[in-house]
Amino acid sequence: MKRKGWLKTALITTLAATILGACGSNGGNNGNTGASPGTASESPAGKPGEKVKLTLWGAVPAEAGPKAVIDNWNKENPDIQVEYIRYVNDDPGNLKLDTALMTGQDADLYINYTLTRLQKRVDAGVAMDLSNKIDYNIDDQMGPDAAQWKIGDKYYGIPTKKNMAFIWLNKDMLDAAGLPIPAVDWTWDDLREYANKLKTDKVYGLLQHDAAFTATIDGTIAGLGVTKPDGTSNFDNDLWKKQLQTVHDMMFVDKSTPEYGEQVTSKMPVDTMFLKGEAAMLSAGEFIFRNANDLTNFPHDFKIAFATIPKVTADQKDYKYPGGLGDVLSVNAKSKHQDAAWRFAKWYADGGMLPMASGGRIPSSKSVDNKQAMDLLLKGVEDKYDTESMNKVVFGQFPSFQLSVPQQALDARKEEYEKFFLNEQDLDTTLKNMAKRHQEYIK
Template identity: 60%
Template structure:
């Protein structure tokens, strides 16, 4: 079973947490199977490669990512540019939602400047690979993804090959307003809590001015995948498993909580583009289902002042059966080289540097580098520096830096889209659950037949 391992050897986390307050410096292989040996030396953040061009001209690269420039990416490119005057990188931000990804895809397909880009889901990477936009990294033998990133990296392979390097530790969890929990007489949830427990917590935390639970749009209905991934998205006989009982439970619990008004109605949230992370930090919800990316805002106390302490809980289970649940985690932020870029070699040099420590300025915003070339303790110090007292460190240690059985959804984007079309009808009250599940499965089966390999 694949595990998400957030800490790599050396100093234990408890010691790190104890030292964090005194730490300074806060800032917001490509082999297809990893079998062949990599060269003895690989460049890290402090030793950027000495690049040169045959013409002597400066190569200009553009990297597209979903993180605001001021939350780390700008510091990253500035550090690279200072060390590499012959390869200069600029950063373009796109919002990681459907319109934002369409903006990136359009840039890639129309030949706009996009030499490197970050994929935040397997389905997006698959779609870009199929369109010939993500470079097959097996063309290079000087970087071993498996050796550097560990076994979780393989979850991002497509047909045994890498079309991007997963660069950070990834995990979804529940952010908790600890002060609101205490006022309601609720303990920080146990690691094995369920969505039935979540419903009770949301009901007790709900007030006239505060929701019980918000789900970040990027993680919406992720609880369905947590159960389905453990069972398999496709049954052994090759037919759809999107209508399994755990999936039904996942959709149903969301509908019930919206009906009870302990979380916003789906239509209201999506239409208004609710700023869920900001609402949580303002105390407008007791719980937020999101990921580590919220740290960039939670740690920014100047722009997001808060008086309450934040605690953490694991993603709730739909079933108490350990074999019917996996955690949405592993590795993420898969950075690809545009297969159509005229500067692929320069982009590859930057990508190796970025993965092996160049991305360190992103750590203060929750993006912990996954490369073994990076000292994980240093990244964690950046994450907690100056703000450790604003978190419940015991739950942070157990949840954010815990070790759990994980998955990365391998559903194709077309299937994700058709499934969303159907569950939206259910959540909006336009279709009952039975019809929703049956239609999902039928449409998935049609897709499987049309794309049978």
């Protein structure tokens, strides 16, 4: 059963890559193979008096902010009506979006959550080149971290929110175990020790959300460089070896975190388990706020504190933290209503997305009042968080990154470390295969 689930994921990933690769080979160079910007209409509606209907694809549940955003826009703009379509940010969900973008289905605007996904969509010609949009300065509005999302020195979307990933802590459990909130500069050896002290027969020491599972190895390679000085793959570095071994030991020796096969095959709801008190720590992003703040559906009475995503070793140099900016809003280069879509994108980025703040998505535009966003985030749940660690970690400033590695290479990497975590392959073979397959993509 475990093997079948893994193969299904691999096949889906391969199919998505095939669709985008095949379609992209027929497109233009700059991801702008549809109608040219500015030529889609004489007015936002295409013809005088005509009403435009746009679709926006995103991964956030509608009730967690997008519905309020869309309702606000539609009320203020009767000539341009927007429909929100939710897709799940996993391999099948991204395949669904990519298919819609390429086959001419309704997909005028969409949100990208990783640079590698955006790169594939640029290559496929379904992301509008924004370099000639002189009416909006992304660098000025979003700050220097926005440049991490440039592809070929151009923007193909607007980074709209502050990205955050960290360790969520059940502070009540820490207090009961006599453990302080970890220092900012802690390591995975420290985390492993915490997990061992916090685990019980009914409580995991650590759970990891799938989106955060590679946070440390990504931050490590962002600092080391994805290639060595001789141009060969750096996917077999010693820090990755130590990190993968540490997590493996936590699964099979300490039993302080779930075995990988069990977590994947059971589709373990790690955020729900953390909020139910079934785990002392959770590695995840700010998107968990939408559940943590929903005391009706996710009731809990403990206080939550925060720690950074740990380094591998204390003397590790040039480590980068998961963060920066995210939720990059792109206009489909094949949309028939690019002018209208661009008008919505600017509005969304400069404050229209504010209702999303209650679910943890803090707008990155300088046009948005940060205090207003903070108030929305904590409204009614102020006593559920340790404010000192929140200010230090969630709203702290750390060197961040956007990993610039082809999605195919990341998919291959995942296939290899999954074999290690399923005890189908030893660690040295895993590292060797990851580097070998990455090298093939480099060539």
